[in-house]
Amino acid sequence: METSRDDFVIAIRSAFLKKGTQQRFSLLGLIFFSIIFLILGSLNFKAISYIKIGINEIVYRSSFIVSGPENFIKDNYLVLQDHLNLYKENQKNKLELIDLRSKDLLNKFVILENKRLNNIVDDYLVESDTIFAKVLSDKGSPFLKSIILNKGSKHNITLGMVAMDGEYLVGKIVEVNYLTSRVLLLSDLNSKMPVILEPYGVFSILSGTGEDYGVIQYSKTYESITGKTIIYTSGVGDLFKAGIPIGIIKSDYIAKEKKVEFFSDFSQLKFVKIISFIKDDSK
Amino acid sequence: MTELRNKNYIRKILSQAPLILLFVSVLNNFDFNYLSLKYFSFNFSYILIFYYSLKKSEGLGYIYIFIAGLFNDVVLGTPIGLSSLMYLILCGAAAYLRNITLRPNLVKDCIFFLITILIINSLLFITLNYIFGYELSYVDQIINITFTFLLYSLFSNLFDFFENYFVGKNNAR
Numbered sequence: 001m002e003t004s005r006d007d008f009v010i011a012i013r014s015a016f017l018k019k020g021t022q023q024r025f026s027l028l029g030l031i032f033f034s035i036i037f038l039i040l041g042s043l044n045f046k047a048i049s050y051i052k053i054g055i056n057e058i059v060y061r062s063s064f065i066v067s068g069p070e071n072f073i074k075d076n077y078l079v080l081q082d083h084l085n086l087y088k089e090n091q092k093n094k095l096e097l098i099d100l101r102s103k104d105l106l107n108k109f110v111i112l113e114n115k116r117l118n119n120i121v122d123d124y125l126v127e128s129d130t131i132f133a134k135v136l137s138d139k140g141s142p143f144l145k146s147i148i149l150n151k152g153s154k155h156n157i158t159l160g161m162v163a164m165d166g167e168y169l170v171g172k173i174v175e176v177n178y179l180t181s182r183v184l185l186l187s188d189l190n191s192k193m194p195v196i197l198e199p200y201g202v203f204s205i206l207s208g209t210g211e212d213y214g215v216i217q218y219s220k221t222y223e224s225i226t227g228k229t230i231i232y233t234s235g236v237g238d239l240f241k242a243g244i245p246i247g248i249i250k251s252d253y254i255a256k257e258k259k260v261e262f263f264s265d266f267s268q269l270k271f272v273k274i275i276s277f278i279k280d281d282s283k
Numbered sequence: 284m285t286e287l288r289n290k291n292y293i294r295k296i297l298s299q300a301p302l303i304l305l306f307v308s309v310l311n312n313f314d315f316n317y318l319s320l321k322y323f324s325f326n327f328s329y330i331l332i333f334y335y336s337l338k339k340s341e342g343l344g345y346i347y348i349f350i351a352g353l354f355n356d357v358v359l360g361t362p363i364g365l366s367s368l369m370y371l372i373l374c375g376a377a378a379y380l381r382n383i384t385l386r387p388n389l390v391k392d393c394i395f396f397l398i399t400i401l402i403i404n405s406l407l408f409i410t411l412n413y414i415f416g417y418e419l420s421y422v423d424q425i426i427n428i429t430f431t432f433l434l435y436s437l438f439s440n441l442f443d444f445f446e447n448y449f450v451g452k453n454n455a456r
Contacts, residue, residue, distance in 0.1 A: 015375050015381075030349050034364045041362055042415070048363065059354050062310050067310070
């Protein structure tokens with residue numbers, strides 16, 4: 001047992017302390033040196049930092065040169081792989097192309113069909129020239145909710161033209177003078193507008209209340225409507241183009257009061273857009 | 284005369300081949316990433332150092348191994364001196380095995396190499412994780428150890444072949 005321990009110690013001593021034939025440093029000395037290096041490096045010792053910077057400079061440049069052959073092999077391997085996969089990729093691309101072409105044809109058909117259906121459904125496809133008018137007065141009486149515009153017959157304003165606030169419907173021209181005109185707002189008690197309730201597709205009439213909201217009338221099916229409903233012009237009666245957004249019915253209101261909140265705030269109108277919809281003769 | 288000089292020149296290069304290979308391996312850091320093999324990595328430097336410390340201690344000087352370790356740390360971005368320490372421990376283990384071995388055997392060498400790299404990687408993991416706060420993957424470590432161990436016998440035979448048929452042959456002449 002004693003002999004075996006002695007052998008172990010001798011072997012360890014020989015391995016770590018004995019210098020080889022061409023070794024200038026013992027292994028143990030270098031191990032200690034490494035540990036010192038490691039400790040001083042972790043403590044950001046200045047001398048070690050400088051050595052590290054020096055080694056970095058040498059190693060990064062050398063690494064670039066030494067990696068050259070491997071990079072060359074790597075690049076060639078990738079090129080070769082690309083060439084080998086060329087057939088498979090080509091087959092895949094061909095299938096994708098066929099699929100995309102069929103989709104493109106379908107898409108073109110849908111676009112054409114949409115145009116055709118619009119022509120059938122809508123009589124007022126083409127907008128007339130847009131006239132922008134300034135709101136001169138919005139001080140309506142309690143019995144009349146209207147605004148006065150600074151454009152009249154001189155500017156080709158005619159009765160029945162539509163007044164819009166951006167893309168939202170505001171009302172229609174009910175009075176035309178030479179230099180001015182009057183717009184009856186949707187909130188006026190006298191305003192009656194054929195509308196459609198989407199997404200349910202229910203036709204109805206929007207009536208003004210004299211307040212800042214409208215109500216839905218003359219519809220038997222509105223009781224079944226639950227949830228948020230958007231009100232658009234229906235285009236029925238050839239008065240307006242179908243699909244102009246007007247307002248929204250919130251779910252709370254539908255069963256009780258059928259209140260429609262207008263998208264546009266009529267009390268804040270400064271400018272309006274006056275347009276009319278003329279029949280598309282090319283149909 | 285010229286032929287002889289050329290032969291001497293080649294012999295010198297061949298005798299320095301392990302050292303060149305060591306520096307190339309630490310500077311190049313073989314990864315084979317372009318092969319898209321996720322679960323494949325091995326430490327060529329460990330195999331080279333262990334083999335030459337065990338079989339031909341004069342092939343690689345300790346000081347060169349120490350410098351190679353410093354280079355490896357710079358390339359990998361680990362704390363400087365850590366790889367040197369690991370390489371030198373590996374050298375020490377190989378030297379110890381050389382001292383206690385009377386009849387060399389590849390299987391015994393492989394087992395000893397496995398134990399050594401397990402200890403070294405454990406030390407490396409502990410040092411990096413607990414002292415320097417590096418995040419290391421257990422799986423990557425295990426894969427690396429496994430492939431390094433498995434490839435040792437292959438490279439050992441290749442180095443044997445190289446030493447016998449290139450370096451040894453020239454020496455014999």
